[in-house]
Amino acid sequence: xxxxxxxxxxxxxxxxxxxGNSLSGIQTKIKGDPRIEENKIHHNLGSGFCxxxxxxxxxxxxxxxxxxxxGVDIESQSNPLIYSNNIHDNKKxxxxxxxxxxxxxxxxTIQKNRNNQVLIxxxxxxxxxxxxxxxxxxxxxxxx
Numbered sequence: 604x605x606x607x608x609x610x611x612x613x614x615x616x617x618x619x620x621x622x623g624n625s626l627s628g629i630q631t632k633i634k635g636d637p638r639i640e641e642n643k644i645h646h647n648l649g650s651g652f653c654x655x656x657x658x659x660x661x662x663x664x665x666x667x668x669x670x671x672x673x674g675v676d677i678e679s680q681s682n683p684l685i686y687s688n689n690i691h692d693n694k695k696x697x698x699x700x701x702x703x704x705x706x707x708x709x710x711x712t713i714q715k716n717r718n719n720q721v722l723i724x725x726x727x728x729x730x731x732x733x734x735x736x737x738x739x740x741x742x743x744x745x746x747x
Contacts, residue, residue, distance in 0.1 A: 608632075615638040625648050626647070627647055627649040633656045636658065641665065644667045647671060656681065667690045668691050668692045673695050673716070674716065679704065682705040682706050685708045694716075700723045722742045725744040
């Protein structure tokens with residue numbers, strides 16, 4: 604794992620090149636709340652950014668690409684702000700919201716990811732607005 608922010612920790616990570624990690628590029632867990640800005644997050648074996656166990660985080664203006672899983676994972680009552688990122692060419696999807704995850708996903712370009720651009724599992728209710736997502740790139744299991 605590249606950067607791990609947990610147990611009510613914070614921190615600012617700006618203008619870094621985060622790549623080649625055996626797990627995630629950046630992971631926040633147990634109410635972690637980092638500021639992730641203007642980084643390149645790529646070629647990690649796991650996902651680019653992961654928010655778990657009631658974490659938050661502000662993820663701004665990053666390029667998140669070519670990770671082994673997804674660009675962004677949000678789960679377990681986590682509510683990060685994912686804003687103005689370019690999320691592309693990840694191997695399992697762009698953004699995955701599951702296990703009661705939430706979040707605010709705004710003004711991102713999410714494209715050219717394998718599988719789904721954005722996948723929202725049943726029981727998850729993130730707020731999405733003003734994102735660029737190709738036709739049929741959003742799968743929301745809460746909708747019939």
